[in-house]
Amino acid sequence: MAKTKQPPRTVSLGSGAYGHWIGSPGASHVLIWYHGGGFALPANRGYFKFFARLLADANKSQPNSLSVFCLSYTLAPHAQYPTQLRQAVDCLRHVLETHTPEKVLLGGDSAGGNLVGGVLSHLAHTHPEIKPINLSGAQIKGAIMLSPWTSLDSEFPDQDIDSRGDIVTEYVAGPWAGGYLGSAARDYYTDLSRAPTEWYASFPVERMLVCAGGTEIMLPLLEDLVGKMKAGRKVEFVVGERECHVAPVYHLYVGEGTETEQGKEVKVFLRECIGKAQ
Template sequence: MRVDLVIHPDVGSPERTILHIHGGGFVFGSTRTHRFLAAQMSRACRARVVLFDYRLMPGHSIGSSIRDCMTAYEWVAATYRDSPLVLSGDSAGGNLMLTVLSRLHSDGRRLPVAAVGMSAWLDPDYQHPAGAPRDSFFSLRFARRAADLAEPRSAITPLEAALPTVPVLLQCGAEEPIGPANHALVEQLDGNGVTAELQMWERQPHVFQMLAPFTREAVAALDAVDAFLSALNQREVPTKPSAARSTPPPPGA
């Protein structure tokens, strides 16, 4: 398994460690495709960011992908045991992120201090309503074809598994078809008293955070991730059920 450690030059001593699971519909993507995003995450969050290559469909099973994610998490947790550990993922990586959280909880293993999903693809069976706004960067046809490769299908339906018990931040474009599933997850977490927040960004494409530092929205979104994590450190994010909410982008975004 290839593992890349990314620390932005502007970061002196990292304050936290982020293990990021790259997206790509379970069929493509790598440390190379996401290294630039990792560098921007490192800068914004003053963190070391760990990327890794997991086995992809159709050459490998979805079970292999999940096992690689679990292995990477255990390695990072052991290697940086004295650093606050955050688990993140974009698109299909956000799906795998939730699966990892569920398995860690079920197995009684060390949990991360928080989880961050960027345009997390959580519902492979989503049907886009006729006439609804569409995000041209997210192809439902491609998503369904990729999802059909997964066996068993339940392996990529994390909303049906055990819910996370750690604070969760979700971000997505307001026109993305993955929005309803992200909102549903926040509502479920809210009902369980878990700190959660959904940030819907107007006129932003799928995984728009990858556009940092070239768009102000992408920069602001990564800064919002840092604000969420920093607030947890300062115990400013409430843990009562009302913590789950949907918010617009920060002023000026």
């Protein structure tokens, strides 16, 4: 924030969670972002470069039309499921105090994409351990799932997966999944890929975008997830050719500034959602 000459705005959401405003809290639309990292790693500098790009693009033609509210949830194994999902829901609850659902978008990458699916699942099918949110028939404007980690399996014997050049492998997926779950049983909130088609059909969100890298280890799983979703609702799916897991963020983290195909599609999706809500 200092580098971009913006005042830091951090909000305590209670129970150890914090929300960070990038852009004005008074913007007409808010993109809530749940960061990835296997529930075990904090957000890195690449995320904030990514947010800056999204805001510059969205606000170019419509000033103050979008801000980002990024959640810092309690990392595993210091806390375990459903703590992070509860914090993600409470993050949305906080934003809904000042913005109506049709002015709110959800976004997340990898483990954060898991939380996007978990929050939408909670809105449609209340989690027994989390306080409900009543949207009164309204819908969230949009949801972005960037390489979402929606199956906590760490081995895929029945799928032909080539992870060369990827940043995620079965060697990290297993420990991260175990650290997040602890003693909890997996369910549709932790493993969205396991849910039946009717589970997704009732998600109260107007538009959904799922992105994946063409060379990432989870591509077959995401293709299967999107196929199931499309049987019950409309979902947009983009695969970035020769791109890795969470490429729009990872490229910026390592200093590669070339725009990714997935990043371009996220910008288009946001512009269209904001434009339709005016």
